[in-house]
Amino acid sequence: MLKTVNRLLTGLAGALLLALGAAVLIGALDLPRRWGFELPSSWPFDGPDDVLLPGADLRRWRDRGWWWPVVIATLAVVVLLAAWWLSAQARRRRLRAVVVHSGGGEVASVRGRALEEVMEAEAEGMPGVERAAVELSGRRTAPRARVVLTLGAHGAPGAALARLREEVLHHARVSAGLARLPAEVRLRAVRHRAERVG
Numbered sequence: 001m002l003k004t005v006n007r008l009l010t011g012l013a014g015a016l017l018l019a020l021g022a023a024v025l026i027g028a029l030d031l032p033r034r035w036g037f038e039l040p041s042s043w044p045f046d047g048p049d050d051v052l053l054p055g056a057d058l059r060r061w062r063d064r065g066w067w068w069p070v071v072i073a074t075l076a077v078v079v080l081l082a083a084w085w086l087s088a089q090a091r092r093r094r095l096r097a098v099v100v101h102s103g104g105g106e107v108a109s110v111r112g113r114a115l116e117e118v119m120e121a122e123a124e125g126m127p128g129v130e131r132a133a134v135e136l137s138g139r140r141t142a143p144r145a146r147v148v149l150t151l152g153a154h155g156a157p158g159a160a161l162a163r164l165r166e167e168v169l170h171h172a173r174v175s176a177g178l179a180r181l182p183a184e185v186r187l188r189a190v191r192h193r194a195e196r197v198g
Helices: 002-028 031-035 055-063 067-090 112-124 157-176
Strands: 097-101 107-111 129-138 143-151 183-189
Touching: 002 031, 002 067, 055 067, 097 112, 097 157, 107 112, 112 129, 112 143, 112 157, 143 157, 157 183
Parallel strands: 143 183
Antiparallel strands: 097 107, 129 143
16 A cells, blocks of 8 residues: 555656656746747746746735635645655554464563564575565564565475475464464575586
């Protein structure tokens, strides 16, 4: 969701800035007169000395009763949207702690980073795996794992996935007393030079 919002906002901001920059540049460089073409009548900048709102237009808009409330409301909405977006960027995605059910009705918690490190160490011990990175997200009582496995030159993706599911994820789920531990796994291959045969 946040990635989609980021892409959408970045695309809209880029398109708006590009259009505004093109409009200002065309007027400031006086390109219509130099290159011999005409701009639409609604074009905001006609020449190098032109401004967006001339003094007469500015006074006319200020005299309207709805002008200032609309300007203030628009700016308030922009500030609120920017504050929401910045807070969403700053919000930590990683879990700080995972709730562990001991079985006797007692509940403890384990640091999320500690569980991630244990899972990474176990995954890196699997044959064919050079490096592993684990990130836990979601809720404290229902975490989700994002795993990136970097396979060596002779690593088999199918075998690595099977062992990850049957060993690493199973051990983490059982040790934390979780009913389920959904995981998104990405496989990468380590770069290596070609081997000569024969």
